[in-house]
Every structure is written in structure tokens, then in C-alpha cells.
Amino acid sequence: MAILLAHEVEEPRPCSYLPDRQASLENLVLRDVTPEEYEHLLVRGWRRFGPVYFRPACAACRECVSVRLPVAEFHPNRSQRRARAACAGLRVEVGAPRVDEERLALYRAWHGERETTREWSPSPLTVRDYSLQFSFPHPSAREVAWYDDAVAGEPRLVALGLCDETPRAWSAVYFFYDPAYAHLSLGTASVVFQVELARQRGIPHVYLGYRVEGCASLRYKGNFRPHEVLTERPALDEAPAWGPASPERSEPET
Numbered sequence: 001m002a003i004l005l006a007h008e009v010e011e012p013r014p015c016s017y018l019p020d021r022q023a024s025l026e027n028l029v030l031r032d033v034t035p036e037e038y039e040h041l042l043v044r045g046w047r048r049f050g051p052v053y054f055r056p057a058c059a060a061c062r063e064c065v066s067v068r069l070p071v072a073e074f075h076p077n078r079s080q081r082r083a084r085a086a087c088a089g090l091r092v093e094v095g096a097p098r099v100d101e102e103r104l105a106l107y108r109a110w111h112g113e114r115e116t117t118r119e120w121s122p123s124p125l126t127v128r129d130y131s132l133q134f135s136f137p138h139p140s141a142r143e144v145a146w147y148d149d150a151v152a153g154e155p156r157l158v159a160l161g162l163c164d165e166t167p168r169a170w171s172a173v174y175f176f177y178d179p180a181y182a183h184l185s186l187g188t189a190s191v192v193f194q195v196e197l198a199r200q201r202g203i204p205h206v207y208l209g210y211r212v213e214g215c216a217s218l219r220y221k222g223n224f225r226p227h228e229v230l231t232e233r234p235a236l237d238e239a240p241a242w243g244p245a246s247p248e249r250s251e252p253e254t
Contacts, residue, residue: 002037005029009057017215018063026057035140039166044240045230047209048164048173050136055233056210064210066230067221068169068242069191071198071206074226083185084192090146090158090184092193097135097143099127102157110176118217134174140164144194146177146186159186163194170198171207191224 006029015023028041029051038048045066046055056064076084107125114120125133135141144161159177163170172194177186191208198206208227212218221227222245231241 002033003031005031005051012059015058015061017212017218018061021061021063022058023061024057024059025054028053033138035166038138038140038164039169040236042164042166042169042171042207043242044234044236044238047171048138050132050134050138057233063212063214065212067208067211067224067227067245068230069195069206069208069224069227071195071204074195074206074224076192076195077223077225079185080188080192080224083188086184087146087186087189087193089148089150091149091155093143093145093147094197095143095145097141097162099130099135103160104130106157106160106178107176109179113179134162138164140166140171144190144197146190148181159190161190161194165201165203168203169205169207170194170201170203172209187220 007027009026010024012022012024015021017023028046030053031051033053038053041048041053044055046053048054058064104125104127107130111120111123111125115122135143142163142165144163145157146159146161147155148158149155156178158181159175161172162174163172165171172191175187175190191206195206198204205228208221208224210218211221211229213222225245227245228242229245231243234240
């Protein structure tokens, strides 16, 4: 059974996604969380990094919208099928998250490229930081590692997805990749692969986290259709209301 260690609502601060907005998170620090208890949070819009569970608590903004894909109804469009096919030659391993220099180097290369092209703030992730955020022991934690076996020497880790699995939910938590493989659209292929994996495991929904229309790094989630969105921010003792996304948010197939 979950044990609550801390609960806080942050003071407003400049938003990382929308420069003209103020942001605040509600945070729970929990231990001994079962997959079923985590799913209870997940379907109500909560996300997880390590032992911290969070969701937006911004008083005057609702731009962070929780998105999930109904596995039975989802069908990738043409460009998403192309991305999946382009990565068909890569080997994928699903296992428990771990931390090592190879994973740290991959994260640093990916984030460094984003700092240059998208003006992200530097993120000097240490072994301790990675362990707490991405490989913290948890019964739901999964790692989806993509390897290129066609290079000389050892297989090359080219992308990594950090995910969570509960009885009825698969959650895409974080994804990063080698910038040299950007032409393969690995991020898109990763989402399609996770839907395929969820279908194999009998999991009805894949959760993509928050879509923010005004943020290029998060807007893409709306391109996976059909998808459902969460209404409001239900309390833990309230039933969550998920419904189809508005048709006007759909984008043309490419």
C-alpha cells in the first residue's frame, strides 16, 4: 500500500512550455506504490518521475491536456507508418530501467542538440539525477531500448524510452535518442511501437502525458489519432472523465 511522504503545491513560477504563463505543479512523494494504485493516479492525470507523482496545478491555465490513445481504435497515419517502417531494422529490448555511462551519454547528446536547436536550458544530468528520475526502483517501471546492430563493434544504443506499465495502462514517460538518427523519426516510431506492445499485452490505453498546443515539443501528441483527452483535474476520489478529442484538432495526413 502506498505511503505518502510529502504533498505540496508549488508557488507559481515561469512556465517552461509557454513563456508568457505562470506554472505550478502539485507533487506527491510516495513509496510502496502498487501498479494498481499508480493506475488510479494515472487515469486522473498524474505522471511520475522516480518517487514523485505530479500534475499541473496552474490556477489560470489549462493548456496542459492529458492525452491517451485507445489501443483498439488507434491506426497510424501514413507518415507514422513510414517512421515505424524506417526503424524496422533496429532491435528493441523491453526491460527494467538502469543507469550506465552509455545511457548518460545518449541523454547528453540528445539534450545538447535540443539546447542548440530549440534553446532549451542546459540539463547536466548526473548518475544520481538519472537514477532518481529514470531508473528509480518501481514495479511499473519499464525501459524500451532501441539498438543498431549494423554498426561495427558492439551494438549501438540509439534511443531510449522510459515507460510505466499497469494492468490497464501503458504510460510513455520520457524518450531521447541519438541526434545522428533523427532522420528515422524515432519519436514517432516509438509511440507506434508502444501501441503495438500494449495491444500484445492486452492493455487498452497508452498514455502520452500532456499535450500543449503552444509548445512544439508537446504539440505533436495531438497527431496520434484517434485520441482521448481528460476533462479537468479530478480529485483522487472522483471518477475521471475521458472523451474524444475535438475534430478540429486533427491534422492532415502526410
